[in-house]
Amino acid sequence: xxxxxxxxxxxxxxxxxxxxxxxxxxxxxxxxxxxxxxxxxxxxxxxxxxxxxxxxxxxxxxxxxxxxxxxxxxxxxxxxxxxxxxxxxxxxxxxxxxxxxxxxxxxxxxxxxxxxxxxxxxxxxxxxxxxxxxxx
Amino acid sequence: xxxxxxxxxxxxxxxxxxxxxxxxxxxxxxxxxxxxxxxxxxxxxxxxxxxxxxxxxxxxxxxxxxxxxxxxxxxxxxxxxxxxxxxxxxxxxxxxxxxxxxxxxxxxxxxxxxxxxxxxxxxxxxxxxxxxxxxx
Amino acid sequence: xxxxxxxxxxxxxxxxxxxxxxxxxxxxxxxxxxxxxxxxxxxxxxxxxxxxxxxxxxxxxxxxxxxxxxxxxxxxxxxxxxxxxxxxxxxxxxxxxxxxxxxxxxxxxxxxxxxxxxxxxxxxxxxxxxxxxxxx
Amino acid sequence: xxxxxxxxxxxxxxxxxxxxxxxxxxxxxxxxxxxxxxxxxxxxxxxxxxxxxxxxxxxxxxxxxxxxxxxxxxxxxxxxxxxxxxxxxxxxxxxxxxxxxxxxxxxxxxxxxxxxxxxxxxxxxxxxxxxxxxxx
Numbered sequence: 001x002x003x004x005x006x007x008x009x010x011x012x013x014x015x016x017x018x019x020x021x022x023x024x025x026x027x028x029x030x031x032x033x034x035x036x037x038x039x040x041x042x043x044x045x046x047x048x049x050x051x052x053x054x055x056x057x058x059x060x061x062x063x064x065x066x067x068x069x070x071x072x073x074x075x076x077x078x079x080x081x082x083x084x085x086x087x088x089x090x091x092x093x094x095x096x097x098x099x100x101x102x103x104x105x106x107x108x109x110x111x112x113x114x115x116x117x118x119x120x121x122x123x124x125x126x127x128x129x130x131x132x133x134x135x136x
Numbered sequence: 137x138x139x140x141x142x143x144x145x146x147x148x149x150x151x152x153x154x155x156x157x158x159x160x161x162x163x164x165x166x167x168x169x170x171x172x173x174x175x176x177x178x179x180x181x182x183x184x185x186x187x188x189x190x191x192x193x194x195x196x197x198x199x200x201x202x203x204x205x206x207x208x209x210x211x212x213x214x215x216x217x218x219x220x221x222x223x224x225x226x227x228x229x230x231x232x233x234x235x236x237x238x239x240x241x242x243x244x245x246x247x248x249x250x251x252x253x254x255x256x257x258x259x260x261x262x263x264x265x266x267x268x269x270x271x272x
Numbered sequence: 273x274x275x276x277x278x279x280x281x282x283x284x285x286x287x288x289x290x291x292x293x294x295x296x297x298x299x300x301x302x303x304x305x306x307x308x309x310x311x312x313x314x315x316x317x318x319x320x321x322x323x324x325x326x327x328x329x330x331x332x333x334x335x336x337x338x339x340x341x342x343x344x345x346x347x348x349x350x351x352x353x354x355x356x357x358x359x360x361x362x363x364x365x366x367x368x369x370x371x372x373x374x375x376x377x378x379x380x381x382x383x384x385x386x387x388x389x390x391x392x393x394x395x396x397x398x399x400x401x402x403x404x405x406x407x408x
Numbered sequence: 409x410x411x412x413x414x415x416x417x418x419x420x421x422x423x424x425x426x427x428x429x430x431x432x433x434x435x436x437x438x439x440x441x442x443x444x445x446x447x448x449x450x451x452x453x454x455x456x457x458x459x460x461x462x463x464x465x466x467x468x469x470x471x472x473x474x475x476x477x478x479x480x481x482x483x484x485x486x487x488x489x490x491x492x493x494x495x496x497x498x499x500x501x502x503x504x505x506x507x508x509x510x511x512x513x514x515x516x517x518x519x520x521x522x523x524x525x526x527x528x529x530x531x532x533x534x535x536x537x538x539x540x541x542x543x544x
Contacts, residue, residue: 085510238355322485
């Protein structure tokens with residue numbers, strides 16, 4: 001699936017959050033997903049909240065898997081390990097770089113680096129595992 | 137800190153989410169925190185979303201640490217590993233049982249089991265590590 | 273499977289390490305496994321090494337799963353997350369308390385607390401996920 | 409520290425395992441460490457064992473941190489999360505590519521991809537966190 005197809009999939013299937021995310025790139029290396037940071041994503045102090053970072057990592061990896069196996073497939077998050085390494089910068093979007101490390105018949109494994117736009121050092125890193133149910 | 141003191145702390149410091157959470161119990165064994173499930177916590181299909189489960193685990197462990205070291209302290213989440221094991225039940229609250237496994241000078245480590253109310257098998261499990269900055 | 277059956281399984285299938293481990297208990301709550309600490313398990317300074325703690329956690333959880341699904345089954349470790357919380361005590365055995373949190377058709381999830389014998393505070397904590405291949 | 413200095417450090421401080429490991433590269437991108445696979449590293453079936461993979465990841469990341477902060481420093485593993493993704497190839501060495509993602513005053517975070525020599529797809533992936541005690 002291309003970046004445009006992934007974006008259309010988000011809009012169709014996840015209406016309520018589709019506006020939060022923009023698929024910047026989708027290729028062999030993985031998917032880059034932008035979070036359009038809004039007030040609802042912030043916690044006191046003005047930085048992006050932990051649950052929002054979790055959501056960004058999870059959606060980015062989900063799309064990276066779909067890009068490889070197509071939109072008909074289901075994939076269910078079974079594990080997410082998040083390292084919070086730096087405070088996000090205030091007032092800028094976040095970018096997630098997701099790559100698939102293993103795509104097996106029943107499990108997919110990948111990782112995500114999350115950045116505040118314009119900064120080189122990652123804010124957080126996530127590792128995710130998905131269960132892929134057998135096709136019916 | 138007692139359950140009532142923790143609840144008051146939530147109300148004071150985390151105004152925008154304090155109504156989502158009720159401290160059910162706080163004692164030597166840890167903290168039990170209720171998530172009052174509302175529409176905003178659900179994803180398509182009607183079950184509690186991943187970011188909401190993350191938030192519940194993080195707040196429960198944070199309060200379990202504060203219960204031991206007091207409200208003046210700061211604690212910053214550095215790692216959260218979540219295993220999603222079962223689909224949450226629809227239409228019921230969730231309960232998080234958090235316990236502190238290590239409370240060091242600079243690191244606290246604990247785990248959380250998350251349940252849909254009325255069910256015996258956990259929906260999810262979280263392990264969290266917090267950095268505790270030196271007192272000033 | 274009982275503790276004696278699990279021990280016999282270890283002796284038969286894992287000859288080269290079976291003497292390192294003693295199954296102390298196997299019941300509904302899980303499995304308690306003893307590591308008979310020997311020089312080969314230590315690192316400089318005389319405490320139990322990280323790889324040894326990994327091995328103890330992995331074997332304990334593997335046996336806890338077998339206790340539930342029987343010795344014919346295969347289970348392959350897909351994730352292990354270890355928190356090292358305290359230095360092991362020198363000169364004593366270690367004990368691992370493993371419990372299964374989810375036993376699905378294709379995935380098993382559990383956790384392990386690891387203690388130096390005689391101490392109440394855990395040395396380490398592990399979370400493990402296993403893939404259970406379909407029966408043939 | 410250069411690759412040669414890291415190798416000399418291993419030989420001096422970790423005599424009993426120094427022969428297992430060869431520092432292939434150390435630069436800004438991180439450290440590449442070779443495991444010279446021997447019988448003692450194998451489990452039944454002839455593939456590299458889980459505890460050996462843990463050890464390889466832990467030593468590789470430890471050296472990647474030392475390369476940045478120097479040999480006088482101490483660093484203690486506080487968390488290691490390992491995803492086992494493929495069976496290692498039999499009869500070949502393993503290579504670990506470790507990179508430091510955060511080097512803070514008290515915490516270092518990094519990840520490691522582990523390969524069987526000659527194969528492009530990683531056997532395993534590790535994420536590690538180290539506590540760096542204050543200098544004395």
